[in-house]
Amino acid sequence: MTKQILMIVEDDLSIRKQMKWALAADYEIITVGGRKEALDAAVKGAQVVTLDLGLPPDADGAGEGLLCLKELLRIDPYLKVIIITGNTDKANAHEGISSGAYDYMSKPVDMDELRIVLKRAFHVAEIERENKELKGKAGIDAVFEDILGTSSSMQDIFSLITKVAPTDVPVLITGESGTGKELVARAIHRRSSRKDEPFIAINCGAIPENLLESELFGHEKGAFTGAHALKLGKVELANKGTIFFDEVGELPLQLQVKLLRFLQEQEIERIGGKKTIKVDVRVLAATNRDLEQCIAEGSFREDMYYRLSLIHTKIPPLRERKDDVILCAMAFLQRFAKEHGKSFKGFTTAAVDAIGGYRWPGNVRELENRIKRAVIMAEGKRITDKDLLISLGGDEEVNTDEIVTLKDNREVAEKEFIGRALLRHSGNISRTATELSVSRPTLYDLMKKHGLGSME
Template sequence: MTELKKLLIVEDDAGLQRQLRWAYEGYEIHTAANREEAITVIRAEEPQVVTLDLGLPPDSDGTTEGFATLETILQLRPDTKVIVASGHGAHESMLRAISLGAWDFYQKPIDIDALGLIVARAFHVHALEAENRRLADRAEAGAVLGGMITGAPEMLKVTRTIERVAGADVSVMLLGASGTGKELLARGLHDASPRKKGAFVAINCAAIPETLLESELFGHEKGAFTGAVKTTEGKIELAQGGTLFLDEIGDVPLPLQVKLLRFLQERVIERIGSRKPIPVDTRVVCATHQDLDAMVAEGRFREDLYYRLAEIVIRIPSLAERPGDAGLLARHFLTKYATAMQTGVRSFAPDALAAIDAWNWPGNVRELENRVKRATIMAEGKIVTAADLDLEDKADPIPINLKAARELADRKAIRHALARAEGNISGTARLLGISRPTLYDLMKAYDLQP
C-alpha cells in the first residue's frame, strides 16, 4: 500500500497560503501560520515534506522564529524534507538553513511551477530513503543468527552474544528449557565461526541408551563387541575440523564423563576396542535444560568436566520471556504448514492471536509449532481460531508495585501489538487505541524498537 503523501505549508500570509494550498495536486495538504501550529501538525500528521517561510511572526524584521521552527521540525522528525523560503537576505538565510539541515530552498516571490518541481522531488527522495531504511531493517532482521525468527530484545541479546564468541575457539554451554531453540543457536554459532566449512555433528545424549552412547561418541573397532561387524567412526571423530554439539549433556553417565573429560583435555580419542590414540580438532558446544550446578553439588556431574564445557555459558530465555515472539513464530508456522499441506488456511482469528499472546507456552517453541500444525489441519475454514489451537486464556501474575505493574503491562501490550501488526507503527497504534506520537513516546520511554 502506497504511503499517503502529506505536505505541510508553513506560511503566515493567508493569501499566499491559499495560493500554495491550491497549487498542488495529489498531496494531502496541511497548513500552519506560526511555529506552534506547525509543530502541532508535525506531531499529529508527520508530513514527509514541509515548505517553511523563514520570516514567521513574531519576528517581522528577521528570521529567528523560522529557524527555530526548522530546528524543532528536524528534532522531531529528522527524515522530514524541509524546503525553506525567504525574502530577506536570501543568500545568508539559505546558507544558514542548509547548515541546520534544510533539504532545499526557494526565494520569494514564489514561482509556483518551480516550487512544485522541488516539492515533487522532495517526496521522491523521501520515499527512496524510507525504502532504503526498510530494506536495511529487513536485512538486519534476516541476519539473526541461525535464521532464528525473533523480535524480542531478550533473544536478540542472546544471538549477539553468540556472534561475539563464535570467532573464539572456546567451548560454549547453552542453558535453557526444552524447545527454546538450543540446537538452532548451536548451528548458528557454527555457521558464524571459522569452522563453518567443517561438519556440524549433533548428538542427543538423552536419546541414546547408556550402553550405546560411548560407541556413538568415540566409535569402535571391528569385533570390539557383539554386533560390531565393521570399524565405525564416532561422532567426535566425524566432527573433525568442525563443531560437535552435545545436546542434553546432563544425561551423560559418570563413567563416560571421565572419558569425555580426557578428550577435552588431550584432544585425542580412542575407539572402543583400540588403544591407538586419534587426534581430533573439533569445537564442542553443549546444551542442557538441567541445573548442572545442582548436579555438581550432588555429585551427579563432574565439576572438572563442567568447567571444561562451560568456558562460555549462555542462558536462553523461554518463549514466555520473549513477549511478541509467539505471534511471529505462529504466523511463520501457519504459512509453512498451510503451504506444505495445501489446506487453504490463511490467517489467525483475533481470539486465536489473543490466546497465543496470553498462553505461557510451557513447551516453548516446540509446543507452539505442534499446536499450529494441528490447527492448520483441523481448522474448518480459512481462519484458525482459539478453539482450533485448543488454548484457554491464562492470566500472568503481575508485580504488587503499581508503577512496575503498569510498565510491565505497557511493555507486553506494545510488544504483542507490534508483533501482531508486523512492526507497522500505524497498525500498532490502532490496535492499542492510541495515536502514533503517543506510541513513539512510549516506545522511547521503554526503549522498544519496532
Template sequence: MTDMKKLLIVEDDAGLQRQLRWAYEGYEIHTAANREEAITLIRAEEPQVVTLDLGLPPDPDGTTEGFATLETILQLRPETKVIVASGHGAHESMLKAIALGAWDFYQKPIDIDALGLIVARAFHVHALEAENRRLAERVEAGAVLGGMITGAPEMLKVTRTIERVAGADVSVMLLGASGTGKELLARGVHEASPRKRGAFVAINCAAIPETLLESELFGHEKGAFTGAVKTTEGKIELAQGGTLFLDEIGDVPLPLQVKLLRFLQERVIERIGSRKPIPVDTRVVCATHQDLDAMVAEGRFREDLYYRLAEIVIRIPSLAERPGDAGLLARHFLAKYAAAMQTGARSFAPDALAAIDAWSWPGNVRELENRVKRAAIMAEGKMVTAADLDLEDKTDVIPINLKAARELADRKAIRHALARAEGNISGTARLLGISRPTLYDLMKAYDLQP
C-alpha cells in the first residue's frame, strides 16, 4: 500500500496526452493510448483515478471501445473513479457513461483548470471511501472487544480496561446509561477470560417479578412451592465454570441481596426447598444504570454486597460522549437492516449524517439502532434522509461569548477528526485541513489527547 496518488490518463491523441501529463502536479502519472494498455496499467499500478477518452482506437470516431474500457476498469476495480470525456454526442454519452458507473463526465475541448478540480475531488472522495471501507473491515473482523463497534478513544479505553481485568477472577461492575452496550461488554469480559469455554448466562433482574427472581437465580426443588413440578437449576448453577451477568442489579430486593451476598462470600448456594449446599464456581459481572452509591446511602442497597460486586468498576460513556461513533454505528445498522429486510436504502444523505452527528442520543445506541431500522423501512430512495430518521434540528445552548463558541466548535471538530483517524495525528490534521504543529497547539490549548 502507498499513499501516492496515481492518475491514469487514457488518451490516444499524443499531443493532448502530453498536455494532460504536464498539467498535473503532485500525482504519479501513467498514460495509455488504447484499451489494452489501459487495462495493463490498471492491473499493474491500481490507480485511484482515471481520465478516459471514449474515442479510442480502432474506432476513434466512435465510443464503443471507450465504453468497453470503462466497463472493464470497473469490473477489475469498482472503487476506481473514472472521469470520461467525449466530443461525440455528449449528452447521450454522458447518460450512458454514468449509467455504467463513471464517476464524472466532461466535454471536449478540455478546460485544464476545470478538469484539474474534478480530478482533485475524485482523489478526495476515493480517499474517504477507502477509509470507510477500512473501518468497516476492522469492525467486521471483530478487532474490538466483544464485537463492539467503536472508533472513539473514550470507548476504546473501556475495552482496553476490560481486556486487562478479564483474566483476573474478580467481580466486575459496569455502570452506564440504558442502551450503552453493557451486556455486549459483559459478554466481552467472558470471551476474553479463561472461562470462555463455559456458559455465559444473562438475567435481567428488573424484568422478573420479585417472587420469581429468587427461583430464577438459585433454582428450586420439586414441590418447594405450588407449581414446582420438577427440580430446576437456577441461573447461578447454569453458569458453573462460566460467567453470570446480572443486569440491572440495582433492582434486586433487599431480602434477596442477603442471599446473593452469602453466595459471593461462600461460593455455595441452596435451592429453594432444600438445605443442601451446592458449591458453584461462577464469575459474576453485573450492570446498572442507577446510582448505587446513592442507593447505599439511602439504605436501598447493601453496602457489603456493593463492595463484593464492585471489585472492578467500569464506567461506560454515553453515545454523545463517543465522538464519531454515531455515524460509524449508523452505517453498520443500515447495512444490517437493509440486507435483512431487503430495502433499497444503502447510504445516508448529507443532511442525515449531519443530523446524526448533532443529535444528543438520550437513548444511546439502542435509540440509534431503532431510528436507523425504522429509516431503512421508511426511506423511499437509496439514501436515508434526516426526515426518515425523524431527527429534529438540535438547538444548542448559546455559549457565553464568541471565544467560548469557537472553543466549543474547535473541540468538537478535533474530537470527531481524532476518532475518524483513530488517534493518528497526521491523519487528523489532514481531515481538519491544518498542519501538524497547529493541531498540536490546539490540542495542548484544549487539553485533548490523541
C-alpha cells in the first residue's frame, strides 16, 4: 500500500529530523525549511502539512508562516494544515485557524498527540477527496459567490447556478422578500460568458405603468410629447449582457404581450420607431408572487410564464433553513463588527434562542439589518436579544418538520446544539470545542457532518 504523504515545514533542523524520525513509519515524509520550498513541494501530493509559523526571514514572528498557510491553501484548498506554534502566541494560531488551517498545536509538540491529530487530518482529507470525486466538488460550500448557505436547499441552488450560468436559458427565481433573489440573479450573470457585459436590473413594480414601456424599450425623438431626444430602453442597454426583470409579477398585461415578442424573437421596437432592432440578451426574472395563481386570476399570461420559467428555482424562506440562519448571523456579525471597528465574543444564549426561534418574515435582509443595528447599539461583549430587538411571543415555532425516527431526532438535536454553541462563540472553534467538551478535530468532523462549515 502506498503511504500517505505528509509535508513538514520547519526551519529548525533538529526538530525536523526528530519529527521525521518519529513519523516515518506511518507516512511518506517531505521536509522543507521555508515558505518557497513548501510552495514548490505543494505539488507533490501531500494531503496534510505541519507548518511551523516562525519561518525565516521572520523566525521570531508569524508573518511568514501565515503567508505560507494562505499560499498553500490557495494552491490546494483541501490541504489540511496543522499549525505548530510557540506556546505564547495563541493569537497567531487563531488567525491561522480563521484563515483555513485545520488545527494547531503548541511547541514542544507532544508526538502522541500529533499522531492522533495527523490521523484525523488524513482521515478528513480522504473523506473530502472521496466526496469531491463523487460530487465533482469537495464538501459543502458555505459561500458561493457572495451567497451564504450550507442548507441542502441552498446547496441545490448553488449547483443550479453552476449549471445554468453558461447557458442562455431564462431562469425564474421565486421566493419571499429578502431571500436573495437578486443575489442569485447576479451570481448567474457573473458566472456566464456575458459577465463583462452589462447586468441591467429593472424593477417592474416600482415604475409607473405609463413609463414602463419607454423604460423597457426606449423611444425615438418626438415619439410623444416630452420625448425630446432618443432614449434607449433597458433591454437595448442590456445588449450582449443580462436583463433582470425584478417583480415580474407586477408587469401590466398589455406590456407582457410586447415583452413576449422580445422573449421569443430577441427583437424590440422603440416607441415611435419604425424599425425592428435585433438584440442578444439573456433574461432572468424574479417575483415573490405565486405566478400560477396570477395566471388563474388572469393577471399573468401563461405563455409568458412558460417562456420565463424554463428553469425555475425557489429560494425557501430563511426560517426553513435553520443552518443558514446560524451561518448568516455569524458572518454578518463578523462583517459589521469589522466595518464598525468593534469586536464581540459572539451572541448571548438568549440571543441565540431568539435568532433560532424567530420567524424572520423579512428573511436574510431582515437578519442583516437587525445584526447591523445590534452591532452599532450593543454595549456589551456579546450581542443580546435586546440588541436584536427580538422578543419571542408564545407562538414561535420550533422546527420539527420531518423528524421521524429517534436517530433523526438525535441528529437534528446534535446539529442544532453544535450550531448554537458556534453561534454563541461567533464561530470560534477552540472556545466552542471547550464548551462542548470535545477536541477541536472532533468538532471539525461534527461541523463537516452537519454542514456547519467554516465561513472563511
